[in-house]
Amino acid sequence: MSKKAFLSANEAAAHGVRLCRPDVVAAYPITPQTTLVEKLADFLADGEADFRYMMVESEHSAMAAALGASMMGARTFTASSSQGLLYMCEMLSYVSGARHPVVMVDANRATATPWNIYGDQRDVFAMRDSGWIMLFAENGQEALDMVIQAYKLAEDPEVMTPVMVNLDGFTLTHTYDLVEIPEQEEVDAFLPPFKTSNKLDLEDPKTLCQTVGPDFHMEGRYLQQQAFEKAKEKIAAYDREYGEMTGRSYGGMIEEYRCEDAELVLVTTGSVSGTTRIVVDCLREEGKKVGMIRVRSYRPFPKEYFDSIKDRFAAMGVIDRSLSFGLEGTLYSEVKAELYGGSAKLVNFIVGLGGRDIPKDLIAMMYDKLDRMQKNEAEEEVQFLGMRW
Amino acid sequence: MKEIRWHGRGGDGAFTAAKLLGLAASVFGGKYGQAFPSFGPERRGAPVLGFTRISDEVITDHSQIYTCDCVIVLDDTLCDVTDVFAGMKAGGTLVINTTKSEEEIRSLYHGNDPVNVVLLDATSIALEELKAPIVNTIMLGAAMGATEMVQKTQLEEAIDSMMAPALREKNKKAMARAYDLVKGGAQG
Amino acid sequence: MAINLKNMSDQELIYGAKTCQGCGAIMAARMAMKILGEKTCLATPACCFAATTTVYPQSAIFVNNVITAFPALAATASGMAVAAEAMGWGDDVNILALAGDGGTVDIGLQGLSGAAERNDNIIYICYDNEAYMNTGVQRSASTPYGSWTTTTPTGPCSKGEKNKIKKNLFEIMIAHRVPYAATASVAYPIDFMEKVEKARKIKGCKVIHVSAPCPTGWGYDPSKTVEIGKKAVEAGLWQLAEWEGSGKPRLTYQPKELSPVEPYLKMQKRFKHLQPEDIQEIQELRDAQWQRIMETYDK
Amino acid sequence: MFFGASNGVGILPTPNSGFRTFHPVVDQDACIHCNLCWIYCPEGCIEKETGKMVVDMDYCKGCGICANECPRKCISMVKDGEQDE
Incomplete structure (x- = not known):
């Protein structure tokens, strides 16, 4: 039985993350993302989740650590906003280019200057060509559901692309609403444990994030484009599948x-x-x-x-x-x-x-x-x- | 749809009360609730707003609240810096923690429509029941006594589910005292 | 453990790299890998080492390895180490972060400071060739006083690098109270490899700053990499030292008597413009630094 | 192909002998097997386990560090194409 709760979209997204059983979370606080990473810390403190929480010294390092963890085969999460997302920008394309299915939440917020901490979508649109799948949630319930679907989508072997779930700063992140929290068993049935060959392996050593010259670079980009084309079908398919399980379906793209x-x-x-x-x-x-x-x-x-x-x-x-x-x-x-x-x-x-x-x-x-x-x-x-x- | 605005100062629990109300109405009241703070950095002592929406239908409105069925003021000094009656609907209710007279408070209202004004010396109740001048749950009880937007038992369940165990009983008692006081028509 | 060259395997875990002839950086990497072995996950930022070892489809590295962004090495390695624990990779897996001086003491320092403070279980080796070599010899915070680089060119108004003190990574790391920090030189392989071996056995963030002369950037014949590396240590311009998590840092090798700096400087084109008074000044800076070390380090 | 991700390691399509003008020639009789040339070789292309110091000429770049560091001076650098001693 799912449970009803009165949650902000940040808290709802944090529940989504918890239900996906990440192995590693790396994050740095920034308004209005902060209550999300605080909620994840609460889950650990209360014994409701079991992941390694890396409280890093910057957003750049948050995404770098997420990359490193994903390279070891870990299901990985991070979250940011605004200037923090811009600071992460460099690492966004590393993660996507190397096809690591990291999931992040971006609490959409204006970019300075003037310094402004409020809702605005210029941060995410500035990252348009970072090679990340970008989804937008309408409310807290969808934030929770979208995080779960994001992992399924990102980790699909035909997609293998990181996903950014966008929540309007404050208007969603700090607004409390009635949210239905699925049971762990339901989510486990929808989202199997993360398995990938795109990771380091002691038995079969790998090179990841390799340097590529003009002779091969375009082919890699072509493959990314194909993955995005594939993602179009998968977004709709997973939305349907999730809807059959929970009764909540959002229409795909x-x-x-x-x-x-x-x-x-x-x-x-x-x-x-x-x-x-x-x-x-x-x-x-x-x-x-x-x-x-x-x-x-x-x-x-x-x-x-x-x-x-x-x-x-x-x-x-x-x-x-x-x-x-x-x-x-x-x-x-x-x-x-x-x-x-x-x-x-x-x-x-x-x-x-x-x-x-x-x-x-x-x-x-x-x-x-x-x-x-x-x-x-x-x-x-x-x-x-x-x-x- | 009922729209409620809370006036408080940073740190006095106005938004906690806004959330308790939304929680009581939705999770425990079978309706739909929404609560949000005045967005921005949290600064202790600065005037802040909290908002609650309650509805029988799903709430999809993500715009600000401009008109109010109920306004709850946790500290009457806020009347000096804010128009606490702003956006008050006809027949709306202002619940205020004050020792001032009803005439003094009513004199702040510039509208022509009838409004209800409920006065309560919540600070005295808080000092007695909670041994601290924290009035958010008391004002919540008073507002619900005045408007019946949710039931007392639903508020009690909300307090049990949201507040730390050590705070629950005394807050429920303080909330109930204000509820009964206002419901009984007496003004504290 | 005493390092014995005779007992070491011929197995090479880095082979066929497209580095310049006589490259000190690849020497450092190779020596470290001799100690750390196959159960190593190697991470490097965009740098000389990465650009010469892993250009698709070739790979000159025979263990798990990754390239990350220039400022991101320590944080990437941290993520790898934390995930290795979370995923049960076992205690015998080494996460080796390898970067040059620019990637460490300049753009990468914040990330390294974070990894050091969190004490994530990595071995971080900075090969110091005293400038940005991958982009063609631009000054870094590790470029020595008086050195020519393309961004500290010499001319009527310039004697080269003006910063008199190289950023001291070793002491920065000691200030973080990491469990192990050391300086070393590729010209002293036993000393260096013993330090890598010590680092391997300690849990937490271990940092080794190894001097790695660069024939291309410094302007000397590639056959002289080791000779130059030794001369730097003998002249007191570089020290071999370690810190084991408490007490004072300790010199692991101390020249009986410091040799003059001039022969060392004269071997390299990057210093060829220096006048006798400049060389005198560098020697005085050396003396002051050395005196400080004598006062604050264990011998 | 799924590159940018999950490539193999240790793939060496091109030799490095083209970097070289001179190559080392070891006087095996004078060699005392101190292994210094072996450890200093940046390329790791000197093999010591056969009891002789054997240089992999596909990957020797001819830097000459081995000759410069040999304590017995028993490695000489010979121009490529000229007769080894």
Whole structure:
């Protein structure tokens, strides 16, 4: 029997980690990730978990230690945020390039400067090309479930790629919610012990993280790309399998909400999706044909899905809690690229940077703008909403 | 959906009370609960906010709370630095730890809608029951006595499951005393 | 254990590396591996050693080995050591971290300090060739005073490296109270290998700083690597010392009388610009350092 | 192929003899088997167990450390292609 608890997403993710029985956890504290690594320490102190906890002296070393541990065949976890993730950046590509299935949680937070500890997704999007699978959870329950699915995905022999589970800083990491904690036996049945040939071995010595020249480097990158393609199927398959076990399934790489006959849709990630659902429900009651598309997997990107909906909606808005200076919202660029040649009118809403709240009336305003676009009224393509001026 | 805001100072347990309420409503009350602090670094003594949502439906709202069914103020000096009535819904309830008069507190309200004001000298109860001026569970009891958002037994279960064993009994007693006091219509 | 060359096996665990002729770094690695043997997991950062031993598809290392990022060696090795314990690899497995001076005393020092403080069960060997050699001879915090490098070029306004004191890894590690720290030189293989053997038997973070002359970066004939290494020790510009976790550090070899620094400096192109007064200054710096050692180390 | 991960060890496709201009020639009669050349050789390409000091000419780079350090001076460096003594 699973157990209900009232947990923050950080605590829920920590339960997910505990249930995956990691061998080694290496971490360094940073707001708003801290309560996650504290919870893991509590599990050890209370005898509820059994792993080696490396309290290292920096994020760079946290990811380096995770790499070292994974090289020995250990199931490994780490977590970070913002500047810490940027400091880890160098090691992210070592871990992914050498195909070590480390799982980490990133508590999404603005990057300095100005120094700001609040929710924002620019940290993860700055790591876009690190070679990590990047998933976004909407709430604490999904954070827990996603960590468990992340290990299954990362350690799949056809994937063997590290996974970053993203939680919106504070909005999720510090918000308490009703969460169902699966039983250990259930998780054990879903996630077998970590077995890999990609590790050091005294009987059959190995070289890992090898130097490669121009003559072979591209082939390695091609294999990584293939692994990401494979991951697309696996994300959906493991989500289904997990759903059969727990009754909770999230739709794979994408979740559509009331899109069946929708004309106006917003594309979201993370916690703003929950708030958007409420707005969709309200507008539906008013008879507006609105819907929401939630991106759960940013890498691999649901390219085929967006290709397939090119002409399905009249107008689409992409909510970005990040932006690429000199261009537009990071997520918007990619959605737009996949919708190229389609008939949907597109707009990008930059909101919620550095912890700015995204209230329901602001989301309602976005749907209103989509409505005007559908009626051929002009809207600026990239809009900052919820500003002081 | 009930939306509750807690006013406290860093270290006085306002967010703990917000969490206890969410826990009581959800895990022990069969509803759905959500609780979150005013986000940011924790500084002892600085004004802080805590928030609780309670609903019969799944709570997916991840925006801030702007309107309140109930506001609970753990320390009346906060009235000097914050508008404790901000966002109060018509018919909402303000529960405040104070020895001031109802008129003094009501004078802070700028709205036209009727609001309930519940006064309690929670600090005196805390000093008697807990031997320390910690009022969070007392104010929780008072607020629930005033609004019935959750049941007393659910709060007791929440205290048992969240607080350290040594604190449970005396906090339950203090909470119940405030609950009964407010429920009985008396103001402490 | 006394090291006896006669009894040592011909088995080579590092072979065929594409290092320069007369490379001191690969000598240090080879000597260490002679002691540590097949049950060793070797970790190196991006450095000369890594770039010359493991370029796909070839591999000149015959034991488990990994390459990690430049600043990340100690933390990677720590992770390996902790996981080895967690996964039950056994007490006889050695986690050997091997890096140059730049990767250790500059960019890698934070990680090494962390590993030392946590006392993770690794053997960390820094081969010191006194500059960033893999990138083509740039100064590091281990480059000696007066030395030419490509970033401390000599000219009318420069005499080369200005920092008068090399960063003292040995004493930094003693300050961390690691269970074993030592300095050594590839020119004194028995001394070095005995220190590796001691380190192998101790649990915790062991650090050995070994002088490894570099014919390419220092500018001398490759046949002189050992000769130069010996001259540095005989001139008191490098010491052979160890610290076993308590008491004072101890010299494991003490020249009867320090030889002048000039012959050592004159053998190398990196010092060829030095004038007699510069050499005099280096000798005075040496004297001050040596006096400090005589006062604070056991003989 | 799954490289960047899990490659074998000890794979030596190319010899290092091309690094060399001179190669060592050991006077086996004068050798006292002190093994200093053996331990100092950066390449580890001198074999001692047969009772003779045998150099693996595929991997000797001709650095000359062995000749320089031999206490009996019984190793000479001979230009590649010229007749060994």
